[in-house]
Amino acid sequence: MLPEAFLAPPLVARSVLVTEGLTRAFGPRRALDGVSIGVPRGALVALIGPNGAGKSTLLRLAAGLDRPTSGRVLIAGIDPQQDGPAARSNLSFLAQDAGLYDALTVRENLAFVAQYFGRVAEITRVAETMGIASLLDERAGTLSRGERQRAVISRAFLGGELLLLDEPTTALDEDARARLLCALGSRRGKRTMLVATHDEEIAKRCDTTLHLAGGHLV
Amino acid sequence: MELRARETLVPVLLVGLLVVAVGLLAFHDVEQRVPIAAGVLWLALAFAAAVGMARAFGAEKDRGTLDVLLGLPVDRGHVYFGKVAAAFLLLLVVALVTAVTYVVVSGEGVSGNLLALAALLALGSLGLAATSVMLSLLATQARARDALLPVLLLPLLIPLLLAGTHGTEDVLSNAPFAQWRGELFLLIGYDVAFLAASWMLFDAAVGE
Numbered sequence: 433m434l435p436e437a438f439l440a441p442p443l444v445a446r447s448v449l450v451t452e453g454l455t456r457a458f459g460p461r462r463a464l465d466g467v468s469i470g471v472p473r474g475a476l477v478a479l480i481g482p483n484g485a486g487k488s489t490l491l492r493l494a495a496g497l498d499r500p501t502s503g504r505v506l507i508a509g510i511d512p513q514q515d516g517p518a519a520r521s522n523l524s525f526l527a528q529d530a531g532l533y534d535a536l537t538v539r540e541n542l543a544f545v546a547q548y549f550g551r552v553a554e555i556t557r558v559a560e561t562m563g564i565a566s567l568l569d570e571r572a573g574t575l576s577r578g579e580r581q582r583a584v585i586s587r588a589f590l591g592g593e594l595l596l597l598d599e600p601t602t603a604l605d606e607d608a609r610a611r612l613l614c615a616l617g618s619r620r621g622k623r624t625m626l627v628a629t630h631d632e633e634i635a636k637r638c639d640t641t642l643h644l645a646g647g648h649l650v
Numbered sequence: 651m652e653l654r655a656r657e658t659l660v661p662v663l664l665v666g667l668l669v670v671a672v673g674l675l676a677f678h679d680v681e682q683r684v685p686i687a688a689g690v691l692w693l694a695l696a697f698a699a700a701v702g703m704a705r706a707f708g709a710e711k712d713r714g715t716l717d718v719l720l721g722l723p724v725d726r727g728h729v730y731f732g733k734v735a736a737a738f739l740l741l742l743v744v745a746l747v748t749a750v751t752y753v754v755v756s757g758e759g760v761s762g763n764l765l766a767l768a769a770l771l772a773l774g775s776l777g778l779a780a781t782s783v784m785l786s787l788l789a790t791q792a793r794a795r796d797a798l799l800p801v802l803l804l805p806l807l808i809p810l811l812l813a814g815t816h817g818t819e820d821v822l823s824n825a826p827f828a829q830w831r832g833e834l835f836l837l838i839g840y841d842v843a844f845l846a847a848s849w850m851l852f853d854a855a856v857g858e
Contacts, residue, residue: 497717497856516853521723531714546725592723616747 448473448522448594448624449494453503456489463489465647466503471614472593474621478635479628480539481644487628491596492646494626495525507594520551524591528598530584534573538564538583541572546590554590560585561615577603585612595625601634613637652797658709659740665747666694684762688753688818690844691810695741697776699807703737703782704789704799711790719792720856730852734845737779738796743795745771762822766830770821773837774814777844781806784848786856813837 447470456464464486482539492498496512496519504511512519523591524545532541539555540557546552548609559565562582567575572625575583581603588595601609615626617637627634643650657760662730680686710716719729749771789799817833 460806495717495721497720499856517723517725520721525713525721527717530713530717533715545718545722557696587710587718591721 447471448472448508448544449626450506451490451494451503452506453492454493454500454505455502456486456493456498460500462647464493464500464512467644467647468640469649470504471562471626473624475640476616476620476625476638477627478638478641478646480630480635480641484646485644486647487644487648489649490596491598491626491628492527493523495523495596496520497525502615520592522551522592523594523596525596526584526588526598527599528602531586532572532575532580532583532587534571536572537569538572538575539568541583542568542587542590545587545650549591551590555586558589560584561589562611578605578608582608585615589615589619593623595619595623595627597625597627597629599630600630601629601631609633652672658702659743660743662698662740663747665697665701666744667698667745667751669694670748670751670755674752675754684757684819684822687756687822688815691745691754691818692774692815693746694806695774696811698741698744698805699703699737699778699782700800700803702801703779704786706733706737706783706786707790708799710788716790726853726856727849730787731782731847733786734776734779737783738776741778742772742776745775759856763823766821767818768835769833769847770814770830770837773815773834773841775808775840777810778807778838779836780841780844780848781810784844784852787852791855809836810840813840 435612446544447532451467451469453646454464455462455465467486473543479490482488489498493500494507496505496507496516499513504513507519508522510519512524532538533544536544538559542555542559543552546555556565556568559568563583564579564582564586567579567583572580585597588597600612604612613633616634618626619625620639627638629635670690673693707716709785712720720726722729746827785799785802785806789802792798812831813836817830817837820830820833
């Protein structure tokens with residue numbers, strides 16, 4: 433499925449994420465250049481490309497954590513620059529270097545986000561999915577790198593409908609990776625997911641793949 | 651979270667106590683004690699703001715939680731006010747501990763209009779919190795943020811520190827209200843201006 437197919441009006445109308453001519457320049461360098469995509473509701477989409485292709489930039493712009501140089505983003509039809517809270521209520525972003533509050537327990541870290549999306553009741557189930565249910569009452573500062581990554585992924589699943597995941601398999605062992613793949617697969621159709629990844633297993637399981645290189649879709 | 655980790659509370663309290671210690675040692679034989687007391691108090695607050703409060707967002711970025719905070723489905727101005735509230739409370743604790751320590755160690759006793767002193771310290775702490783938290787966000791997006799922060803912060807604090815120290819001197823000297831009301835109004839104006847401007851600009855500052 434070509435990226436341009438996402439831009440057909442019927443598909444844009446039912447897309448949770450739409451970008452139109454999205455450009456982000458850092459001085460003379462264009463990290464993202466005129467990218468237009470639409471991610472349909474319930475789709476699992478992989479975003480792949482070499483280092484410096486603009487994957488993280490695209491996700492950060494979609495999450496409203498950065499401001500485009502030109503173009504715009506629509507989250508469920510809402511421009512984050514016009515109504516940030518409404519747009520953000522529809523999404524959940526997992527950054528590459530996402531962290532936890534070390535002084536809080538894992539449960540408290542998850543609840544910190546879940547409470548804003550009415551998903552507090554799902555904390556235990558999501559933690560079980562990612563294999564950290566036994567760690568919920570431990571302080572986040574005591575977790576290993578891999579356990580922290582499982583926890584931040586769990587936190588992302590407790591956010592809004594649109595999941596923007598930037599390299600979620602970082603620091604995951606085989607068991608955690610398998611759990612993540614299972615979690616993504618089980619949510620297909622119910623959540624909309626855009627995953628920036630180098631992991632071919634994830635890419636293979638996606639509905640479609642978007643290739644970025646040098647800030648452009650290829 | 652601060653009560654559990656005490657990441658900021660301990661260093662800023664230590665800074666306050668250090669300022670008291672150095673102030674008392676350096677000026678122990680100066681006859682005019684009121685200016686010394688006022689200077690020590692406000693120096694402790696200024697350093698506490700620069701050392702502790704100005705890391706409000708830098709610490710979040712280092713920890714990897716800044717994106718989580720800014721990604722919440724709330725008006726980002728609420729995030730700013732939340733940080734300011736926390737910084738304000740910490741600075742009040744610094745002010746109280748510093749003042750009590752000064753009184754106890756110097757043996758000078760307590761004089762002056764304490765209610766007015768409390769009002770000046772509260773207003774000053776609020777202004778310090780408002781300014782340092784906002785600059786903390788701006789600094790997270792700069793490259794040399796640890797060097798940039800004091801360069802940006804200290805000039806902006808000059809009106810507040812001038813009003814605070816002069817007002818405190820007058821209050822501790824039992825001066826009439828007419829003598830220190832200018833400083834009081836300046837502090838109120840400073841707080842209103844910086845809180846309002848920061849709240850309006852906060853969302854725009856994210857991602858710049």
